Amino acid sequence: xxxxxxxxxxxxxxxxxxxxxxxxxxxxxxxxxxxxxxxxxxxxxxxxxxxxxxxxxxxxxxxxxxxxxxxxxxxxxxxxxxxxxxxxxxxxxxxxxxxxxxxxxxxxxxxxxxxxxxxxxxxxxxxxxxxxxxxxxxxxxxxxxxxxxxxxxxxxxxxxxxxxxxxxxxxxxxxxxxxxxxxxxxxxxxxxxxxxxxxxxxxxxxxxxxxxxxxxxxxxxxxxxxxxxxxxxxxxxxxxxxxxxxxxxxxxxxxxxxxxxxxxxxxxxxxxxxxxxxxxxxxxxxxxxxxxxxxxxxxxxxxxxxxxxxxxxxxxxxxxxxxxxxxxxxxxxxxxxxxxxxxxxxxxxxxxxxxxxxxxxxxxxxxxxxxxxxxxxxxxxxxxxxxxxxxxxxxxxxxxxxxxxxxxxxxxxxxxxxxxxxxxxxxxxxxxxxxxxxxxxxxxxxxxxxxxx
Numbered sequence: 001x002x003x004x005x006x007x008x009x010x011x012x013x014x015x016x017x018x019x020x021x022x023x024x025x026x027x028x029x030x031x032x033x034x035x036x037x038x039x040x041x042x043x044x045x046x047x048x049x050x051x052x053x054x055x056x057x058x059x060x061x062x063x064x065x066x067x068x069x070x071x072x073x074x075x076x077x078x079x080x081x082x083x084x085x086x087x088x089x090x091x092x093x094x095x096x097x098x099x100x101x102x103x104x105x106x107x108x109x110x111x112x113x114x115x116x117x118x119x120x121x122x123x124x125x126x127x128x129x130x131x132x133x134x135x136x137x138x139x140x141x142x143x144x145x146x147x148x149x150x151x152x153x154x155x156x157x158x159x160x161x162x163x164x165x166x167x168x169x170x171x172x173x174x175x176x177x178x179x180x181x182x183x184x185x186x187x188x189x190x191x192x193x194x195x196x197x198x199x200x201x202x203x204x205x206x207x208x209x210x211x212x213x214x215x216x217x218x219x220x221x222x223x224x225x226x227x228x229x230x231x232x233x234x235x236x237x238x239x240x241x242x243x244x245x246x247x248x249x250x251x252x253x254x255x256x257x258x259x260x261x262x263x264x265x266x267x268x269x270x271x272x273x274x275x276x277x278x279x280x281x282x283x284x285x286x287x288x289x290x291x292x293x294x295x296x297x298x299x300x301x302x303x304x305x306x307x308x309x310x311x312x313x314x315x316x317x318x319x320x321x322x323x324x325x326x327x328x329x330x331x332x333x334x335x336x337x338x339x340x341x342x343x344x345x346x347x348x349x350x351x352x353x354x355x356x357x358x359x360x361x362x363x364x365x366x367x368x369x370x371x372x373x374x375x376x377x378x379x380x381x382x383x384x385x386x387x388x389x390x391x392x393x394x395x396x397x398x399x400x401x402x403x404x405x406x407x408x409x410x411x412x413x414x415x416x417x418x419x420x421x422x423x424x425x426x427x428x429x430x431x432x433x434x435x436x437x438x439x440x441x442x443x444x445x446x447x448x449x450x451x452x453x
Contacts, residue, residue: 029120030115030120030121030122031119031120031121031122032121032122032124033121033122033123033124034124034125035123035124035125036125036126042082042112042125042126042127042128043112043125043127043128044082044084044096044127044128044129044130045110045112045127045128045129045130046096046130046131046132047129047130047131047132048131048132049131049133051132051133051134053094053132053134054089057086057088057089057094058086058088059084059085059086059094059096060084060085060086061082061083061084062082062083062084062085063080063081063082063083064080064081064083065080065081081097081098082097082098082128082130083095083096083097084096084097084130084132089134091136092134092135092136093134093135094132094133094134095132095133095134095135096130096131096132096133097130097131098128098129098130098131099130099131108129109126110126110127110128110129111124111125111126111127112124112125112126112127165180165183168180169181234405235362235363235365235366235369236365236366236369236405236406237250237254237255237369237370237373237406238254239406239407239440240254241440243438244438245438246376246381246436246437246438247381249407249436249438249440250373250376250377250406250436251377252300252303252304252374252377255370255373255374255377256307256374257348260307260345260348261303263343263344263345264303264306264307264345265306266294266299266302266303266306269290269294269302269306270294270297270302273290273291273294273295274294279291281309282309282312282313282316283308283309283312283313283391284387284390284391285308285312285375285387285388285391286305286308286309286312288387289301289305289378289379290302290305293305293378300377301377301378304374304377304378305378307345307374308371308374308375308378310339310342310345310346310349311349311353311367311370311371311374312371312391312392313338313339313342314339314346314349314353314367315364315367315368315371315392316393317330317334317335317338317339318330318359321358321359325361325364326358326359326360326361326364327358327359327364328357328358328359329350329354329357329358329359352366353366353367353370365402365405368392368394368402369402369405369406371388371392371402372388372399372402372403372405372406372408372434373406375387375388376406376408376434376436381435381436382433382434382435382436383433383434384431384432384433384434385399385400385403385410385431385432385433385434386399386430386431386432396430396432400432400434403434404441404442404443405442405443406436407436407440407441407442408434408435408436409434409435409437409441410432410433410434410435411432411433411435412428412429412432412433413428413431413432413433417433
C-alpha cells in the first residue's frame with residue numbers, strides 16, 4: 001500500500017506561520033524642557049563607596065558659587081557646588097560633596113528626567129554627582145582633646161620652670177645657685193602694679209620704652225618709600241614705568257623736549273649723504289651710524305644723533321673746577337667758538353646740565369645718562385657699551401654704570417652675536433652689550449652693615 005505524500009505546509013507539520021502587523025506609530029509628541037539649576041537646588045546622584053548610609057539620616061544641603069578657572073567658559077547649568085552634611089548619627093558624621101579628581105567619572109554629567117504622561121512633557125535637569133563619606137566623631141573629639149592637652153602643657157611650663165629654680169636654690173650646688181640668681185636678676189618682670197617704694201615695675205618701664213619707640217618710628221618711611229625718594233632725585237632721565245615695550249620707556253621727546261626736537265636740523269646731513277659726501281664729526285659713535293641712518297632715512301634717529309653730538313661736544317669743552325669731580329663752563333667767547341654751530345640748542349643744554357655756570361658731578365652724571373638713553377634709541381635699545389667710552393673719556397666699567405642707572409642689563413656677547421660681528425673671543429670680552437628690557441632693573445640702595453661691638 002503506497003503512502004500518500006503530504007503537501008508542504010500541511011497542518012500536520014504544525015501551525016502555519018503568521019505575520020504580525022507592526023504597531024501603528026504613536027502620533028503623540030513629547031515636549032522636552034531643560035531646567036537649569038542656577039537658583040534652586042537640583043537632584044543629586046550619590047555614590048557611597050565602602051559604606052551603607054541609613055535611609056533615615058537627614059542631610060542638610062549647602063551650596064556656593066562655582067569658581068571657574070581662567071579660560072573656562074561658564075555652562076548653562078552647574079553654576080554652583082553642592083555639599084550635604086549630617087551629624088544626626090550618634091557616632092558618625094556624614095559628608096557628601098562633589099569630587100573633581102580629574103578622572104573620567106568626575107568629568108561626566110548626569111541628568112534626571114521626569115515624564116508627565118498626561119501632558120506628554122519631559123522635564124530634564126542636571127543632577128550633581130556627589131560622593132558620601134563618613135567620619136568617626138570620636139576621632140575629632142580626640143584631636144580636640146589633644147589640642148587642649150598641649151595648650152595646658154604650654155601654660156604649665158612657666159610654673160614648672162619656677163619649681164625647678166626653687167629646687168635648684170634649695171638642693172643645688174653653689175655654681176647652680178649662682179646661675180639661677182643671675183637669671184632672676186636679669187629677668188624683666190611682666191607683672192603690673194606699683195613696685196616697692198612707689199617705683200614702677202620693670203615691666204611697666206619696658207612697655208613705656210617700647211611704646212615710645214613705636215611712636216617715634218611710626219612716621220619713619222619704609223625701605224620701599226626711601227628707595228622711591230632716592231630714585232626721584234637720581235641724575236638720570238625719568239622712565240615711563242607704565243611702558244609695555246622698551247621703545248616706550250625713553251622717547252626722544254621725553255629726553256630732549258618736544259620743542260627742542262623741532263629745533264634740531266638734520267637737512268645738511270641728509271643732503272651730504274645724498275651727494276655721497278663724507279660727513280666728519282668729533283664723535284666716533286655718531287660717525288659710525290650717521291650714513292646708515294641717513295640713507296634710510298630715519299629722521300627721528302638722525303635728530304637723536306645730532307643731539308648726542310651736541311652733548312658730547314658740550315661735555316668735552318667743560319673745564320676742571322676742583323677736586324670734587326665737578327666742572328665749569330668755559331668763557332662765553334670760547335663756548336661760542338666751539339659750539340656756535342648748534343645755535344639755540346646750546347642754551348637748552350646749559351639750562352639742563354649746569355647751574356650758574358657750574359657743572360657739578362650730579363649734572364655730569366645726568367648728562368652721561370641722557371647720552372646713554374639717546375644711544376639706545378639709535379641702536380634699537382641694544383648698544384655696545386664701548387661705543388661711547390672714547391667720546392665721553394670713560395672706561396668700560398664707568399660707562400656700564402651709566403647704562404645700569406637707566407635700567408639696562410649689561411651682558412657679554414653671546415656666541416652667535418660674537419660670530420655675527422666677527423670678533424675673536426678676546427675682542428668680544430671688551431664689547432659688552434647694554435640691553436633695555438622689561439621689567440626695568442635699577443641699582444638698589446645698599447644698606448651698610450652694622451659693625452659688631
